[in-house]
Amino acid sequence: MTNRRVVIDPITRIEGHLRIEVEVDENNVVQKAYSSSTLWRGIELILKGRDPRDAGLMAQRICGVCTYSHYKAGVEAVENALGIEAPYNAKLVRSLLNASLYMHDHVVQFYHLHGLDWVDVVSALSADPEAASKLAFKYSDLPIATGTDELKAVQQRVKSFVDKGQLGPFANAYWGNGTYKFSPEQNLIALSHYLKALEVQRVAAQMFAIFGAKQPHPQSLVVGGVTCVRDILSPTRLSSWREKYKIVKDFIDRAYQADIVMAAEAYGTEESVLGGVGVKNFLAGDAFMLNRSENLFQSGYIKNGDLSQVFDIDDTKIKEDVTHAWYKGADTLQPYDGVTEPDYTGFVDGDTVNGQAKIIDESKKYSWVKAPRYDNEAMEVGPLACLLVNYARGNKKVQSEVGAFLKRTGLPVGALFTTLGRTAARMLQTKLISDNAITIFDSLVENIKTDDSTYTKFEIDSSKEYMGRFIGEVPRGTLSHWVRIKNGLIENYQAVVPTTWNAGPMDAKGTVGPYEASLVGLKLEDPTKPLEVLRVIHSFDPCMACSVH
Amino acid sequence: MNSFDALYAKAKDRVRSLSELPSVKEESVEQMLEARGIERRDFMKWAAGITAMLALPSQFTPLFAEAAKLADRVPLVWLHMAECTGCSESLIRSDAPTIDSLIFDYISLDYHETLMAAAGWQAEENLEHALKKYAGRYILLVEGGVPTAMNGQYLTLGPQGRTGLTVVTEAAKGAAAIFSIGTCSSFGGIQAAAPNPTGAKGVDKVISQPVINVPGCPPSAANIVGTLMHYLLFGTLPALDRYHRPKWAYGNRIHDLCERRGHFDAGEFVESFGDEGAKDGWCLYKQGCKGPYTFNNCSTERFNQHVNWPIGAGHGCMGCSEPDFWDTMGPLEQPIKSHLVMGLNATVDKVGAALLTATVVGIGAHAVASIFMSKKEKEENKS
Amino acid sequence: MGQEEKYTSDHPDFVYSVGNRILHWTRALVITGLIITGFYIANPFLTPEGSSDKLVYGQWTQWHLILGFILIASGILRIYLFFFTKDSEGERRSLKDVLSIKSWITQLKSYFFIGELRKKGLYGPLQFITYSAIMILVILASVTGLILYVHMYHQGLGGWLYDSMRVVEVWMGGLATVRYIHHIVMWGYLIFIPVHIYLVIWSAIRFKHGAMDVMFTGYDYHLKKEQEKKEDDR
Ligand code: HEM
Ligand code: HEM
Ligand code: NFV
Ligand code: SF4
Ligand code: SF4
């Protein structure tokens, strides 16, 4: 029997437009996988010829989910090109904003986007709220939103949906799939946190807006510094940040962490989440200035899952290949000279397990995502990569946080190299950031006692040519922006984005990227309802608007 | 009948006709409020808040509460086109305190790719089902511009690879009302900025039905919710401005109600980010604030439950609720007079000064030549 | 050429009515004022010391608006005079020159010292176009200025004009573009004025027609050539 094709389009509960296709054999085991994004907007071309100071705000519109990432990247790439250094206060504010962003983004991703791959909403209805309430203490000393009456109310709320077949946004999902492993009580706890997280994310966004102006799409960074000088000099604003921070951190400690421990327990033997790492090279950037001497995370990369060696990043080895992407050009190019010229070839008619559809012809071009390579190798980026690189670097904070988690769940280090590990890594990263955000805050408070500068003046010399880049960590992994400036205007602009690294198609040599590699070998219970695929892909936290731009 | 009475009668009528519709949800909003422990007083407070925001007299508050309770009769379909999901993110920040979001649960959100559990074929089924079952009744909300170049193929959706253009056109057919949420769906947005490589357009440019634009990049949650609430109460289009934006939200300029306006009139400007003026909250006009040309209610509503807004955080407004603002308002941190001239690195003032210099030089040359010529003529005349 | 030109006598021509003359100088003053205040509005360089109660910027804007309305009023009057009064007969005749390629060439040549300036009406085609261009600038400045104005005062005239001005605003591409056009118009004036003054003086010297005083007295005292006189006499 030949392989059968499964098409999943749209992949929902992500940002943007993603199509995944897999070929399964007679045992429903994935043999090949293809990842395609189906929207191109051309933002790199739109940035050309603009004032370099506009790069941040325009690039920001690449994505409203990791909303701050491209803003900061655009601003800092231009600063790098012009040779400007923002004042210490500005750097701390940027770091603090980044921390606030992660605390928001990761919580929403786990609960509202990824969560429903782990939590069977329908099963939660048969739970005993009292037992669930007790059970919650197993995963946290101080559980949140799991009082018996609270859980009852949650149950009631969902029951009225399910009983009458009115599931709203929960309709027609893959409930009841055998790879859902939580007990009804565990499902109920997680479901209650799903609702609680809706409230908490609002607070996290407020916390961000204090120095960011608004969330999504902040507006308080400029080339040379930050503009929110009144906010950082205001004791009320500062203490308000602290209060909101406490609420969000509380949720991360008492709910997010607990739920991942619970998932590690329940899913520890579930085959479909114990693979999922096909590309074993991991790349990470610097992030989170804590004070003048310390960053929370360091950059570097590891190869073939070997934690004994970490390498430094060499800019010149980052290149993008477009052999199977809908762009013209045969060479792999370094982003400073990168070209983005569309060359759409579309899909072909084909047969799938759900019937006739448009499908990918993998011998040709099949995605708007480019294929970034480091020294010709595919790399996985994201929280998992960040932790692994820092673990290997001997980063004490990371080692102890990861160590404690492994000890608590009884899992070996190898368990990190899985879908489950990737999802756990996101929580661990959030935890590390939320624990350390207060250090950034304290550094800021300390510094403004003697220094209130927030901006460095600069000139752009039209007769000069500049080039510069930003490389750093954002919620989904390593982001880089590359800019050339000529005649005082942007001459070329390229973004190489976390999801581009992870979701890219094959390259000229046939090397596949992390998404495509992660699915091979995955067994599906029912190929017409491919929950397992969603779970693996969601563990990367796809953002297609980012990946393509 | 005066206009107030007419409006009131209309709203009452609407509430009656809503109540006659079958409920999409089984549990009513009333039951839901009860289950969530939200008191009538809080609920009425919220209704009063919405009434005030929509600039309606307080007599409308009870009608609003009534309409909100009937929200379970209104199905929503939310489509994603060429966008960044910032507008959806803005929506989920909604809170007043948490009633808005509950109402959202109750306005049956039948299709929303970022939030829905189903994927792939099953998601597609949900969409088809909603368009069929609620034909003529659902509200269509669109986030994102519609690529039109290359027959719309810069965006395809679903297993059949249909273009965004096709999907939005079909969904518009049976919609009771269509809202473009965000500057992308209202006016094309970032992808429509020059040179607009994908031919992205606002929704109203690709369909023939009337569209209410709720621009902003993103619009505040208040503006999204308010627009929906207005529709719930009146069932008709609100008063719209020339760009089809609801007047209650986009009737004033940012500048009109800006907290820094006093400093503008006084001539007190931030000369450089982070200077003493910046610390004192002076006007950001010279740092490129586009508040004088931008119609939106940020200066009063702000963002994230009134926590802050661009001008509050010391950055000028960039005009994000205006058509083509990326092209007409840039460079964003400079006043309009320094607008780029046809993409060249020259600004109006520079070009103007250059032309003026050329003119003066020309005049000088002409004058010198005149003197020279008249001497010559005289000499010629003598000979 | 090269032949002695023969002038017969002093010959005063009545060219500008009192109305036109007063209007001219009002507008010259008003436009100068608008440029100065407009320049400040575009580029506020003065900041008050101490108190925010001195509405410095507000006052500049207010003066700009007062002058703006004078400009609008005088613009309307001027258009009226051009079309409907007998005194402007000469100006209207100039239209014929505008439509004649020959007189274009003649005048252009004259600026380059080749030959005389001959025209049927008051202005040569170049002059006519320049002045019309200024009229267009006046109209543009007035319309864009009014659009900016209706967003500042929502009562009275502002309120009354609001809806119709917004139609024009949208048509022009939004308020930012309107402000941009308004700003460019200022440059139009800045460039026109020196050219205008220079040409007025230069023509007077070169062609021996009355100089600056024309705009004061309304009469063009100039020497007529014999040939011209004969033509006139016929
Ligand atoms: C040196 C002094 C000046 C002289 C002798 C002079 C003379 C003239 C003459 C002969 C005309 C054509 C007649 C007419 O259209 O009414 C004219 C038109 C005009 N002048 Fe002047 N001008 C002088 C200075 C200025 C200045 C300083 C301004 C503005 C700031 C100005 C603004 C105008 C305008 C707007 C028109 C054309 C519109 C019109 O009235 O039809 N002039 N001027
Ligand atoms: C020769 C005629 C005029 C000139 C040279 C002129 C010049 C200017 C300039 C340079 C600006 C600043 C624009 C910028 O920021 O780039 C301005 C603003 C303005 N002008 Fe004029 N203007 C003229 C006529 C008028 C008229 C007729 C009106 C209407 C009554 C008017 C009303 C305004 C208003 C309301 C503003 C905006 C002020 C503000 O936003 O605070 N202007 N003008
Ligand atoms: N991939 C990606 Fe982003 C992130 N994090 C950014 O650069 O999500 Ni929208
Ligand atoms: S309007 Fe702005 S926030 Fe909304 S989708 Fe478009 S770019 Fe994103
Ligand atoms: S900051 Fe902007 S909107 Fe506020 S007064 Fe100044 S120019 Fe107007």
Ligand code: F3S
């Ligand atoms: S930039 Fe947009 S968010 Fe409001 S203040 Fe200006 S309209």
Ligand SMILES: [Mg+2]
């Ligand atoms: Mg790129």
